[in-house]
Amino acid sequence: MKIRDERGRALGAVKTPPDLVEFMVSLCHPTKSRCRVLEPGCGDCPFLLAFAQRYGFHHELVGIDIDPEAVRAAKRNMPTATIIEGDFLLWEPDGRFDIIIGNPPYGIIGDGSHYPIHSLKEKKGIYRNRFWTWQGKFNIYGAFIEQAVKLLNEGGKLVFVVPASWMVLDDFAKLRLFLAHSGHLTIYYFGRVFSDRRVSCVVMTLEKGRKGISLHDGLSPVSRRTDYAGELIRFETPEWLAFEKSGPPLECFFHIHFAARSPEVRAHPLVSTTPKSSLVPVLTGRNLKSGWIDYQNCYSGLWMPQEAAPTLRFFYAFPHIVVGHTKGTRVVAAVDDRCYPWREEFHLVAKADGLDERAIAAYLNSEVVQDYVRSLYRDLVPHLTLPMLSRIPIPQEFIPTHRLSLFAQEN
Ligand SMILES: C[S@@+](CC[C@H](N)C(=O)[O-])C[C@H]1O[C@@H](n2cnc3c(N)ncnc32)[C@H](O)[C@@H]1O
Known part of the structure; x- marks a missing residue:
């Protein structure tokens, strides 16, 4: 049997x-x-x-x-x-x-x-x-x-x-x-x-x-x-389609990258499986919270020198928005202003200067964005995908006026 x-x-x-x-x-x-x-x-x-x-x-x-x-x-x-x-x-x-x-x-x-x-x-x-x-x-x-x-x-x-x-x-x-x-x-x-x-x-x-x-x-x-x-x-309704058109999509203003993958992180010569005072944790989805990042706990079991993080991915060198990939069909975002190494999640690199990234992260965590994502995608898959994230509309007040006019010309 x-x-x-x-x-x-x-x-x-x-x-x-x-x-x-x-x-x-x-x-x-x-x-x-x-x-x-x-x-x-x-x-x-x-x-x-x-x-x-x-x-x-x-x-x-x-x-x-x-x-x-x-x-x-x-x-x-x-x-x-x-x-x-x-x-x-x-x-x-x-x-x-x-x-x-x-x-x-x-x-x-x-x-x-x-x-x-x-x-x-x-x-x-x-x-x-x-x-x-x-x-x-x-x-x-x-x-x-x-x-x-x-x-x-x-x-x-x-x-x-x-x-x-x-x-x-x-x-x-x-x-x-x-x-x-x-x-x-x-x-x-x-x-x-x-x-x-x-x-x-x-x-x-x-x-x-x-x-x-x-x-x-x-x-x-x-x-x-x-x-x-x-x-x-998707479960499209006239209301959510109108909401989607209310601002330019996120992909218009951000390149969306995935974190360095686990095998690559493990193979890095400066990554260690034992903590030391000179090393910082390699962060995972468990470190990402709505609006803040837990920099203390190490869930990956991996540590590395913080200054070496950009040798894994260039965008670990500067503050940027991190959005959860592994947290169900909901949007969880925070700004990583300490520039730590990551093994998971989406990393948003601004295509233009002058974007208010902290305000955009707060907006991504807002109830209206959660409702939009839940209504259109239900639980069709157990995580947020790149196309779902890239289509989220960005309210015009977060975008510098000269960038907004560029978007208007392109469309
Ligand atoms: C989800 S079960 C469905 C069984 C049954 N039709 C039911 O609904 O209760 C899938 C079936 O596909 C068979 N299966 C898996 N791969 C197959 C293949 N390449 N060719 C034919 N049958 C396959 C499995 O042995 C299994 O019996």
């Missing part, structure tokens, strides 16, 4: 709650008297069973799973279906499908010490070459989506429950573009649907060949567009 659990975990196996299965099946609306229906990563095929119970067993039902044990369970559960043991991502079936429904595995493929999906790590290079949408670290669910869309008939429908991260992360920019060109997207945001997983999820459907996008909060419609072209998918 333990071995099976461990293998399942390494393949991203998670059971879908029955009421979610029912809801997703209710979105299928078969349009042919006999549809070809596929459940990829089928486990014991809950979706095929619920589909057949709702629409009839006369449809052609196909499941595929890479785990032989899951395949045995699926065959027991659905003796009338065709169940295939194989890798869905490398599968080349004879024909396409009218409906593809399921809950694909989630996780970054890589080494077991860092990443959840480690059984498939030898194939990562093959997947990367095979999938156009593969970008950055990516996530196995993105590859499942691309493969499923390719295997759909024109006019066919995909219904998947997946993490919400593809809606806003840069690593999924190509996936959003691919989806925008492939069909009409309908998204139902449900937040945490798996009690034992801290992941915010959406049910997405794609009707191949149509265009546009509709977003729902649960079942309530939020927005609908006929011209989707792969942009970030």
